[in-house]
Amino acid sequence: MSTSATPRERLLDAAGELFYRDGVNIGVDALCKAAGVSKKSMYQLFRSKDELIAESLASRGPAYQLLLHPGPEDDRSPRERILTVFERQDELVASGNYLGCPYVSTAVELKNPEHPGSVVARHFKQQLTDFFHRELVKAGAEDPSTLAIQLTMVFDGANARAVVRAQPLGGIGAVTAAALLDAAGVHAGEFALN
């Protein structure tokens, strides 16, 4: 049951879900009630609500990446590994209750780029760009840095579309990413010569 995890784990889990579903303005009382943790415990585990925002965001990172990135055992071409991210995004949106990238959404809500939560968001967004960059280098792309940023932008643009329209994306993200990869000469099954 849920009380088997430590109060800290329960808090991080509940915070990750509720901050995402209801926004960072949800109250600390509701949060603690959902986690089955007293406010006293919360405030001796975290300095403030702001810190809990940042830490819950960070704790969600690995699972979110696992959901989107292909694993190292996936030995398809870099292009296919990159497109996997957009296909998984599509599935997430189609499965409903998707409210956009948690990092971007939180950064948008916080407004302040120096908020600890915004710092975490920046870090994880960079990790997605870094993944694209690694794959593009493997594929021998000409300008992997620019292209990695462009793919990240397509990813976030697709998220924005999903949030605003509240409808499935219909593969438009993958199609757009593929167009950019095509234009850069990153083809299917292609690895860099070495």
Added chain:
Amino acid sequence: MSTSATPRERLLDAAGELFYRDGVNIGVDALCKAAGVSKKSMYQLFRSKDELIAESLASRGPAYQLLLHPGPEDDRSPRERILTVFERQDELVASGNYLGCPYVSTAVELKNPEHPGSVVARHFKQQLTDFFHRELVKAGAEDPSTLAIQLTMVFDGANARAVVRAQPLGGIGAVTAAALLDAAGVHAGEFALN
């Protein structure tokens, strides 16, 4: 001075600015104080705060579009007119205090796609896509509908990047849009034959 406008105009202006700068969770009291309008007046001009959110968002629309879209007097090619949007976006971000597209940000904060503010956001996002679509048809693009959506996604992806990184974009949006236009065969100075 600011009190020369009607209470309704002052409220819409203040709401447009404060909802954007501080988020839709800013209090009605602070809003009315900034607008120099009593709460009583506010609540007989608008049914609820939610309605004020939607109406202030809608009232900002024309100015925001004027800021981004090239005017009808700009008789450059469709491609150049499209790229103008991304160049203006770049300038907005570089000018500081840019917190992303007001429509997307509000939709992200509201979470609920049926909120009247979300409906307005959807409508204005569609207007940007429609602008791209019109230009692409003028240029004789092969699949203007898909490409218009892709350009909108690039626009919103650039916004997300600007919000998360809180740094200038360095033209990456225009570069990406140009790459997609290139790939679709929409070239500089090109108009459809007719």
Added chain:
DNA sequence: GAAAACGGAAACCGATCGGTTTACTGTGAG
């Protein structure tokens, strides 16, 4: 078995939330 630490329930704090109401001021129309 005693002592100490852990942690939940709930009261409490001043401030603010969205929204309503009362009281008062200015202003324009008849």
Added chain:
DNA sequence: CTCACAGTAAACCGATCGGTTTCCGTTTTC
């Protein structure tokens, strides 16, 4: 002059905000 209206200031409502504190039961530790 008077009446009606528009609009502000401010009190008020119950609820909730982030955060602290008190109380008490349970578990761990020696």
